[in-house]
Amino acid sequence: MSSVWGKNIKISIFGESHGIAIGVVIDGIPPGIQLDIEYINKEMKRRAPGRNKISTSRKEGDNFEILSGYFNGRTTGTPIASIIYNTNQKSKDYEIIKNIVRPGHADYTGYIKYSGFNDYRGGGHFSGRITAPLVFAGAIAKQILNKRNIVIGSHIKSIGNIEEDSFNMINLDKSLLINLTNKEFPVIEDENEKRMKEYILKLKEEKDSIGGIIETAVVNLPVGIGSPFFDSVESRLSHLIFSIPAVKGIEFGAGFSITKLKGSMANDEMYVEEGKVKTYSNNNGGVLGGITNGMPLIFRTAIKPTPSIGTVQRTVDISIMKNTSIEIKGRHDPCIVPRAVPVVEAAAAIGLLDLMMENKLI
Ligand SMILES: Cc1cc2nc3c(=O)[nH]c(=O)nc-3n(C[C@H](O)[C@H](O)[C@H](O)COP(=O)(O)O)c2cc1C
Numbered sequence: 001m002s003s004v005w006g007k008n009i010k011i012s013i014f015g016e017s018h019g020i021a022i023g024v025v026i027d028g029i030p031p032g033i034q035l036d037i038e039y040i041n042k043e044m045k046r047r048a049p050g051r052n053k054i055s056t057s058r059k060e061g062d063n064f065e066i067l068s069g070y071f072n073g074r075t076t077g078t079p080i081a082s083i084i085y086n087t088n089q090k091s092k093d094y095e096i097i098k099n100i101v102r103p104g105h106a107d108y109t110g111y112i113k114y115s116g117f118n119d120y121r122g123g124g125h126f127s128g129r130i131t132a133p134l135v136f137a138g139a140i141a142k143q144i145l146n147k148r149n150i151v152i153g154s155h156i157k158s159i160g161n162i163e164e165d166s167f168n169m170i171n172l173d174k175s176l177l178i179n180l181t182n183k184e185f186p187v188i189e190d191e192n193e194k195r196m197k198e199y200i201l202k203l204k205e206e207k208d209s210i211g212g213i214i215e216t217a218v219v220n221l222p223v224g225i226g227s228p229f230f231d232s233v234e235s236r237l238s239h240l241i242f243s244i245p246a247v248k249g250i251e252f253g254a255g256f257s258i259t260k261l262k263g264s265m266a267n268d269e270m271y272v273e274e275g276k277v278k279t280y281s282n283n284n285g286g287v288l289g290g291i292t293n294g295m296p297l298i299f300r301t302a303i304k305p306t307p308s309i310g311t312v313q314r315t316v317d318i319s320i321m322k323n324t325s326i327e328i329k330g331r332h333d334p335c336i337v338p339r340a341v342p343v344v345e346a347a348a349a350i351g352l353l354d355l356m357m358e359n360k361l362i
């Protein structure tokens with residue numbers, strides 16, 4: 001089944017954007033873990049739609065109910081089921097796309113895959129909304145990792161051509177990452193927030209959209225997580241990150257730009273400090289041979305521009321197989337990047353927790 005993932009912890013995600021509810025079942029979380037419900041709520045609010053002008057205007061509280069696997073403030077060890085009711089569906093805008101499919105969205109592929117039985121309203125099971133249950137699961141995984149001093153944080157590295165500097169890949173303090181998770185628009189240099197937001201709003205005005213890059217770091221991971229070949233840290237995390245709608249790329253460490261370096265520059269030379277092996281640079285992003293080396297894990301996620309835009313676009317009416325055009329109405333994110341930040345972190349937390357369990361570290 002395509003909406004089930006995991007080896008040591010298993011997550012199963014269900015629901016449609018305009019259906020009754022969406023949710024997740026998480027199996028394999030050990031018993032006795034005290035859950036900080038406020039923390040989960042905070043993570044859910046970071047992603048929730050309708051909170052500002054650069055987001056879709058669909059307002060959802062993304063309040064969750066835990067149905068099972070949680071008793072007297074602690075996990076029971078049995079499946080944790082959580083449900084989030086949809087409260088603000090406006091399906092009228094979607095009547096048109098039943099036949100006239102949106103370029104860049106999953107209307108056409110979904111129609112073919114599910115023989116026309118797919119719930120196309122709001123993008124159905126393809127919707128970015130289905131990342132809310134992922135954030136719920138991620139908030140549990142993050143808490144478990146946080147207790148081991150493992151901290152995940154991200155910043156918006158770019159929106160279109162507007163860029164900010166990368167993380168310092170060798171000296172990265174967890175307080176910077178925690179600070180970023182507390183920001184509504186996580187950039188390292190506050191002046192970049194204004195520039196990026198203005199650009200998003202300009203494109204929204206022009207009935208267009210824009211993408212960008214999220215840079216994520218994880219500090220204090222133990223050495224030795226992940227294994228060759230198919231369970232490398234990069235492959236396990238990439239699987240989850242690419243499951244997020246609108247993701248078009250991921251790179252670790254120096255990523256694609258490592259190809260421009262000579263070996264003498266690309267290699268991360270090593271030294272010992274206080275009994276720990278460290279590297280002078282971190283072009284490999286904290287992973288060697290698919291295994292963590294104790295340096296910060298760094299990766300970048302490319303998010304495409306929101307496909308649903310108001311500009312007139314050429315497309316096809318699949319009911320009559322004729323060329324036509326579409327002018328999409330409705331409530332859409334002019335840029336997905338800010339709301340995808342907690343989703344990327346959640347996916348990373350789930351993947352790393354799964355790998356930690358493999359090493360019997362949890
Ligand atoms: C948090 C989040 C919000 C999104 N918001 C929208 C949106 O408002 N409108 C839209 O057309 N696509 C939105 N998307 C992207 C679509 O869901 C996605 O492009 C579509 O399912 C096709 O999948 P693909 O881009 O991975 O091929 C969003 C994605 C995420 C992760």
Ligand SMILES: C=C(O[C@@H]1CC(C(=O)O)=C[C@@H](OP(=O)(O)O)[C@H]1O)C(=O)O
Binds near residue numbers: 090123130332
């Ligand atoms: C509701 C959310 O985002 C939605 C993601 C989305 C899409 O096509 O991915 C399309 C829009 O749906 P609707 O037309 O129903 O407003 C967004 O609002 C959410 O993320 O919770």
